[in-house]
Every structure is written in C-alpha cells, then in structure tokens.
Amino acid sequence: MRLVPLLLALGLTGTAFAAERETRIPEAAVTAAAQLREQALADNTGWNVVESLTTEIGPRLAGSEADARAVAWAQAKFKALGFDKVWIEPVTFPKWERRGEIASVLGAYAQPLTITALGGSPAGTVEGEVVHFADLAALEAAPEGSLTGKIAFVDYQMKAARDGSDYRNGGATRSKGPSAAIRKGAAGFLMRSAGTDSHRLPHTGITRFDEGLTPVPSAALSVPDANQLARLAARGPTSIRMALDCGWDGQATSYNVIGEITGRTKPDEVVLIGAHLDSWDLGTGAVDDGAGVAITMAAGHLIGKMKQPPERSIRVVAFANEEQGLHGGIAYAAKHMGDLRKHQLGAESDFGAGRIYAFNTGAPAHARAATEQIAKALAPLGIEYAPDQGGAGPDISPFSAKGLTWGWLAQDGSDYFDLHHTADDTLDKIDPKALAQNVAAYAVFAYLVAEADGDFGSAPRADAAASE
Template sequence: MRRSILASALLLCVSMPLQAASPTTIPDAALTTAATLRQQALADDTGWKITESLTTEVGPRLAGSQADARAVAWAQAKFKELGFDKVWTEPVTFPRWERRSEHAQVLGEHAQSLVVTALGGSAGGTIEGEIVRFPDLAALQAAPAGSLTGKIAFVDFQMHKKRDGGDYRYGGGIRGRGPSEAIKKGAIGFLMRSAGTTPHRVVNTGMTRYEEGLTPIPAAAMSIPDADQLERLLALGPVKVRLALDCGWDGEATSYNVIGEITGRSKPKEIVLTGGHLDSWDLGTGAIDDAAGVGIAMAAAHLVAQQHPARTLRVVAFANEEQGLYGGRAYAKAHASEIKQHVIAAESDFGAGHVYAFNSNAPASAKGAIEAIAGALKPLDVAYTPDQGDPESDIGAMAQLGMTWAWLGHDGTDYFDLHHNADDTLDKIDPKDLAQNVAAYAVFLYLASEAKGDFGSAPKAAGSEKGAH
C-alpha cells in the first residue's frame, strides 16, 4: 500500500510542470512618473555641480594619498547635503603605490627628451639600453628567450577610436602583461605607446603587474607623438634611451567605500544599487574617470528620492578601482550574503558621453520589465540592445556572485583621448551629455525600484556564468 502511494506521488511530481517565475512588470503609473522625471533630469544641473565639486575641491585622487582621504570626507558630506538618509563607510585596504618623478631621454646623435609616465605598479630605477620595437604584444611574446638582454622593449600598438572602446582590450593587455613578457626575454626596461587615442603630447597611465617570481623592471608609457618620434628615429638606426623612474610601493593604505542610501517607502530591505569609483589617477583631475560616474549616480538617486521610491536606492562611491577593483571586491566580500536583496545594479564608469544603449542580464521572467524600462529610455535616444553590455567595473564582483546587472552604454568614441592622462579635466565634459546620463540613470533607478516582482538576483550556483565580467 505504502509503495503504491509513494509511486503515485512520484508520478504526480514528474508529470506536474515546474512553476514558472511570475513575470515582473512595471506599473503604468510608474511609467508616467518616469516620463516627468526624465524631463526634470534633463533640465537639472545637480550632476554637473557634483562633478565640478569633486574635481575642483579635491582634484586628482590617487588611491592611498592624502587627496584620497579628502575625497572620502567630501563624499560623506555630499551624500548628507543631497539628503541621503543613511551615510556610512566601509574600509578597503590595499598596497600603496607612489609616483614621484619620471624622465626619458634619447641618447647620442639625436639626443632629445621623450614624454613618459610610469605605469602604476612599476618598479623605480634608472636604466640605459638600446630600444627593440615590437608592433604588438604577440610579437614580444614570440621573441626568443634572452634576445632582449640589456635592452629596452618598446611595444608600439596604436589603439583606434571605437564607440564601445573595444581596442582597450589590446592596449590594456599590453600595459598589464607587457613588462612581464619583456622580463622573460631579458629586458632591463619596458616602454609602450600609450593605451589611448589622443594626438596630444600627454601620456595614459594605468596599472601593470609583474608575474610572481620575476624581478620587476622600470615600465612606462609614452605619449602617442613621442611614440611616433621614436619610431621615426628607429628608422634611422639603433636608438639608445635612458629611462629614470622614481616610484614604487610604500606599505599599505586604508581607504573607504562611501555609501549613501535613500530608504524605500514600502520595500526598504530591497536594494537598487548604483555608483562610480571615488579614486582617480594623478595626472589629470579624474573628471571622466570617474568623478562623472559619482556625480551621475548621486544626482540620479537624489532626483528619484523626490518621488519616494518603493525600494531602497543605494549609491556607492567605490574605493581604489584603478589599481585593482579593491573597493568593488571589498563590497562583494562584505555583502556576499545579501545577493538576493540587491535586486539589480548599474554602474557608471565609462565617462560622460551620451548614453546610447541599454541592456540587462535579467532572466526571461523580467524581460517585460526590462523592455518597459528600455521604452522609457527611448526618448533619450537610448536603444535597447539585448545582445550587448556587461556589468561595469566595481559591480562586477557582486555580479559574479549572482546579482543581476543592467548596462547603460556610454558613447566611448573619444573616451581614450582622456582616459588616465593629464587631459582628464572638467572642461572635457559636455553638460548636456552629463544631464542626459543623469536622466537615463534616474529613469532606470526609479522604474527598477517600482517594479512588481524581482529581476532574478540569487546566489550563483557553482560553475554558473551568470553575471560573469
């Protein structure tokens, strides 16, 4: 009898279809409010004022520096000024790297200076050696072992402008892996054409890392005009260069993720997350990277707060993104048990160019809501692009744990004219584009907060690729 009952129960379980998740929807009233909010944001200059404040009152904010500490205090005060009802900090500890001075000189018959900057994480030192040019990283990797003994490797890859910044995977890859490859071939130093696209005589810095077991060598980038000059000099014959970098690691530093919240009216424990990173490189004032992102996130949440959103809006000014996503990783470690509460997230860390595309990795049950958000973004000239996008830098660690992300794609055609160099200053930001960014993020934050149902955030099963970045 028992066996018969158990068999019948098992048969019933097998024959019953799995219950599908209820579809997530956006109420019509919320869409109407979003249209009003969209127009309000386009006419509002809060995003500009925040970005101006950070770049002017603090300026460049190298992680671990005194300016970085001032930026943390600035962010706390700004959140309070904007009316966020909860403001707090979470510590982020990392190795401290310092830049002190940098020089390069062509020696011999054609003696002249070269405009260079140390790569973040570079070893210091003064070296002299003959230049050996490689057109790309693959050519350096293919060089015979020992072929660069006593010489300086020069990787001469030129990035090209693209709306999605696609060439950065190559330029950034050279910066990250090039010095280690040069060491393996016997080089005493490393130079690269800037990972950028500007014709100006400014240099793009950024992090490099040396593989474990290798003795670090001085590593620097040079401006694009100087790389062109070096290429012409090499056409005349052998070129010897002196490279002098005074930089290096100096213990540990602790900075902070600065977090501001607007508590939700009816679902206060459910979080819609956004933000940007507070630190910057030290050559410019970190306007597009990423004061604009901080300004966009703070301003958008501030405007949405006036509509009393259902879910809590959380904005994070992340610490030390530039040197290794330390703030994003620390946030993910601290909040790993709260993936489901983080309903959806979108970050701004690709400048302040016009937002032209929108997408999310939300599951099929939330497709209707995502399409409704896309429809509300369309009047801002934002297209729905279901096959594009990913979580941006600092929210990537939470996305890897299973948090659902959305992507608002910025036009990056000119981004690498400014990225990590001395031209990254406030005057390069178009106030109208910045307002359009704030409007797009405000629409997203508000509608995500008001959605009926969830967007699929859940702790990721082992081996899943959901949210991979």
C-alpha cells in the first residue's frame, strides 16, 4: 500500500503526520541549557584560548611555519580541554608568501605611501601615472587600452554596518579590481583598503586574476593614504612607484584540526561548530579568527564538562586556510559528504568577537519548532530570533551547498572592518565579556541541537549532486 492511502486508512491527517515528524527538544535539556548558559557567562576558557593562540603562535599565514605550529597548538589545546577524540585531516593548496612592500609618490609632491600587497599578487616594481576611479564600476566602464602603462586606483569607501553588509562592495573591489585593471591595460592596481577605519594601517586579503590574464602587482592603501593620493590626483597628473616582493611558491599542506565530545547515545551523529585557524600575517589574528576558534573550542569544552554528554557528539573544527579560498571548508565537505545526514547542523564563528544579537537556522518546517526553542533559550543573552535571516558561515558554506543545514549566530560587526586583515587585529581589541556571551550562545545552541528528538533536515541536495 502506498504511503498516502495507508495514512488515510489509519485515520492520520497530514497535520497529524507532520506533528509526528516534528523535531522537538526535551524540557529536561532546555533546563540543563539554562544552567549551561550561566556557567558559560562566568567562565574564562574562551579568553584563555584566544590569549594562548595569539601570544604563543601570533599570525598564522596559511602554509607558513607558524601555521604548522598552530596545527600542533590546536591538537594540544583540544586534548587539554578534555575532548574525547582529536584528529587532523590534510588540506593542500597553493602557497603565497609576503616578503616586503613599499610605495611612494614621485615628482614635486614626493612622499611615502603606506600599502600592503594583496594576497595572490605577484612580485614586481611598477612606476606610472595614477588614474583615479570612484568605484569598481567606474574602472570597468573605462575605455579599452586607456590605462596602458598606468596604475589603476579604485577609491571605494566602505560603510560600517552591524552586519558588515558593505563588504560585498569592498571585497568585490579587491577580488575583481585587478583583473578589470589588466583588461584596460594597467601595469598595476591600487585600492583604498576594504575597511571602515581611519588608521594608517592597510587591509590585506586575497585577490584573483581571471584566467588568461597576466597578473600585475596589486596592493591596498591605508585609508588616510587613499585620501592623500586622491587629493594629489585631483591637483593634476600624479605618478607613483610601487615595489612588491611577494608571490606564489609551490604547494603547501596544512590540516583541519578536529576535536569531538562523544555523544552518549548517538555518537555517530554530530553537531558541527567551528572557525578557521589560519590568519593573515599583519596582526596576530585575534579577531579574525582567533576569537572564533576560542568561542567554539570553549563551547565544546563546557558541554564536555556537563554531568552527562548530550545525545549526539559535538564536533569542533579548526579549519585550514579559509583566508585564501575556503580550502579547509571545501576539503571537509568533500571528505564527509557520505556522512552528511549524520551532521545535524553546522555553524561557524567567523565575524570577530562582538556580541551575538540574532539567531536562526536553515532548518525545514518540521524542525522550526526546535529552532524556536533554541531561540527562546538564547533570548536571555540579548539574542533575538530572526526567522527570515541568516546563512552559512564561510567554511560551512561548501557543505551547506551540498545539503548541510546551517545555524546562524549573528555577531555585531559594527567595528569589525576597522580591524579586519590589518596589523591592528590584536588581542586587546577583544572584550572578554562579549567573548563570554558568544561562548554561552554557542554552547547552548550546540547542546540543544545535540539533544533534539528528531533531525534538522540535513540531506544531500539533488541540484548539488547533479552538478558534480
């Protein structure tokens, strides 16, 4: 007998069947989560972890010696925090190195400029007249060949926002600008940093060169230096000299470092939380993303200290090389695709250490009641339920695209892009109380997902499978 006639024969309506499938969280777990929340707010594990990482390792450029030390650090830290299982999974990628950079204005107004090479830029020295563009669209609209022998300067000024939404424009300038400049004949590319600060500290970040183009030296100016260069260009033709010593140097292998608190009844089903272990090389990677590593490690640690483990396992992943192309997240998704259904839900902390203000999941209708229960448990932390918002974090997104259900804990990023990818990304920028609020939120969230009766809808997507 087919399913629908069978249900009708048994007198089960569609509503009754949906109710039987509905994912809920037992009240005992909700009560335990409230205690966990208060314990986490009073705990300093998160601070201790990020202090350790930034002090003992410092900046962790993917593929560097410091990156290798960070992998060893993460394995030792997971073990010290009481995770039952700790292992590594290899991630291989092209290795980019920065060795030096310098720039200056030439001629009557000669003076130095503060710049940093964009990740992926080749080495080289270029001299030429600067051509000023207000934004990426203006560069793309320039006539073909109009920049031959010149240096394109895109002066887009990012706007601060709690959700960091204008990064789509600042980031697009960095990732697409060099290729657009090359197509117009440019010998080099400069941009106002993708940042919202006014410090003389440039923001780095990865860039791309479209296939078939010969890469040119590409760099970002600090915000005050971008203002200075724009004023000079407005006075008349202005030339600069830019020398970058950087570039690709073969392949490197790093590792996703994984720690797990084993579930008591369903140990092969996991709740995935994580952050990326690598950082850029200018600061110490405290906000991006040492904070996320600390938040998720501490959340798993506190769940592991409870009187009894949750039903499912809590898996914390310190992802490799997010900064240069989500390499760790892509590798994790590829390796664990066969276990996708066993991943209840995945969430990543990768937007600094500001307080979490909103929550949602991508769960289907049958698990929305459980999402609402989690939201209610998070409300005392000042976190609002935002049922129509959110999405997967960067390293979660490759797996989410294949069908993993995402969780979203939105951090206040009002000042995140003051620090992002700069030498100012250091431990002193983290507020310990805000960090503890993050740890409490992740601990409550992960614990309740692990305790749920029913699933959150993770399943292979037909469109993802068809595209492979």
